[in-house]
Amino acid sequence: MSFFGPRDAETSLPCPACGAPLHIERSCHEVRMRCPACGTQFPLKDFIGNADDAMERFLENVYCDRI
Template sequence: MWGTTFNRSRSEQTTVPCHECGAQLKIQRSCHEVFMRCESCDRIYDIADYVAEMDDAMERFMEGVYCDRV
């Protein structure tokens, strides 16, 4: 059963700080890509900019993302 063990949500709150303002980022996915978004300063970042800072929430979220969106 595909999808029963994977996170299929469109976004997840992380503890990863925004490089601009320091607020916690959300990881989000669209139909075609995954990105980091700061709700405080309204900036959007490429996921590659934050891979080195990945936390548990980000890792769980990425487990449910198709490879062609990364």
């Protein structure tokens, strides 16, 4: 496991607000979904049930409770 994984990755999930592909991003304390097109942010918990391959790979490098 790498402690220096990416801080942002594009997913195939559409933004509920505008339809653009969402990005998953992490900060020191939080992982969230963000739309680079409209700037809206969403909690990760709203999308974890629909995680795509990009989200799965990204979360491999993040310490979090996925339940």
